[in-house]
Amino acid sequence: MRNPFETDERRSFRDALSRFVASEVMPHADDWDEAGEIPWALHEKVAALGVFGLGIPEEYGGLGFDDCFMRAIYHEEIARCGAGGVAAALNGRSISIDPILKLANSDIRDRVLRDITMGRKGSSLGVTEHSGGSDVAQMQTRAVRDGDHYVLNGSKTFITGGMKSDYFVVGARTGGKGLRGISLFFVEADMPGFSRTNLDRKMGWWASDTATLMFDDLRVPAANLMGEEGAGFLAIMNNFNLERIGLIAGSLGMMKACLEDSIAWAEQRQTFGQKLIKHQVIRHKIADMSARIDAVEAFLNQLCWIINQGDMPVAEICKAKFFTTKSLEFVASEAMQIMGGAGYLRGNRIEKVYREVKVMAIGGGSEEIMRDLAVRQMGL
Ligand SMILES: Cc1cc2nc3c(=O)[nH]c(=O)nc-3n(C[C@H](O)[C@H](O)[C@H](O)COP(=O)(O)OP(=O)(O)OC[C@H]3O[C@@H](n4cnc5c(N)ncnc54)[C@H](O)[C@@H]3O)c2cc1C
Known part of the structure; x- marks a missing residue:
């Protein structure tokens, strides 16, 4: 879908990440998944793309500016490898770096922030x-x-x-x-x-x-x-909101991976004398998946725009999080259904994403808690 918030800078940030994920992450994602870890060098390579530096001053190795769209682009693109653990291994720091910047004393900041931002420490x-x-x-x-x-x-x-x-x-x-x-x-x-x-x-x-x-x-x-x-804990509430933006964007990346791979499969698989993509039931599944992806993307873009204006739309972030993880559950399930038995075998992106559905629905504020918080924020 055309994105009204796209700029040259955001497009090139996305392109750089997309190329990086295709060449440096996708070929290894299965091996890293099976090994239960990523090589530490990946932290440093990803850091070199600037992604941990959003919102971090240049003196600490950061970019010196923030942009919610770029935060979301990072989470979306890295999630496209399908292996949620790759993103999670990198991102522990992205939910702790902000509190360290805002609340740790200057000695600690001077000693550790640059190493965290540059991916040298976790x-x-x-x-x-x-x-x-x-x-x-x-x-x-x-x-x-x-x-x-x-x-x-x-x-x-x-x-x-x-x-x-x-x-x-x-x-x-x-x-x-x-x-x-x-x-x-x-x-x-x-x-x-x-x-x-x-x-x-x-x-x-x-x-x-x-x-x-x-x-x-x-x-x-x-x-x-x-x-x-x-007061420290209350002071990091915004941190949870940004974590949720990351989880929404990551889920969006995984949904897009599911759609791409199920379409590619349906275009070459033959059943009952024609390509799977020609069966109306399959076409409807693709329409339903695609509609949810568009809705999540539009919701996310709107949230990023509001956050960039300096507001924190807590209720809407909560609503977007559970709407997104429910959409991810639907899309992963439909994509797996289109793949049939082939999707059930280890090593393809859809199977990987299917394994990640529940952690997205529970981590960073579960679907139930998100609904509760949204309704409370509505003053009810
Ligand atoms: C892989 C993974 C990584 C994680 N990483 C981190 C991390 O880095 N740092 C960290 O601090 N935490 C982390 N978490 C923890 C995560 O934030 C919690 O799992 C999450 O907040 C839910 O807490 P809980 O698992 O204790 O479930 P509980 O709080 O025990 O809740 C159990 C279930 O009951 C539901 N529930 C609870 N209260 C209500 C209610 N009032 N009404 C209706 N339903 C309710 C919940 O939604 C949930 O479905 C991680 C979790 C996972 C699975």
């Missing part, structure tokens, strides 16, 4: 705990002030990139009940009292490690408190 966001991910206000991990330090005890789980990241933005309770009792801390993997284990054998996101982090009397310098005590 960073992750640690919010979810065994006790639950949706109800963040129930967070159990505690941080108790002790002289010049905070002492952290507790754990985080489902942390993307957590086995390889050097730096973590961790939520911990410093005060009473609720979100206002939660603070954020900058934690380093080599701090005594920090340990981690891998959550293996996931349904999808194979190429990305997912960790449980343990904090056992972990002493964090008081200077590593991010933002005000009790």
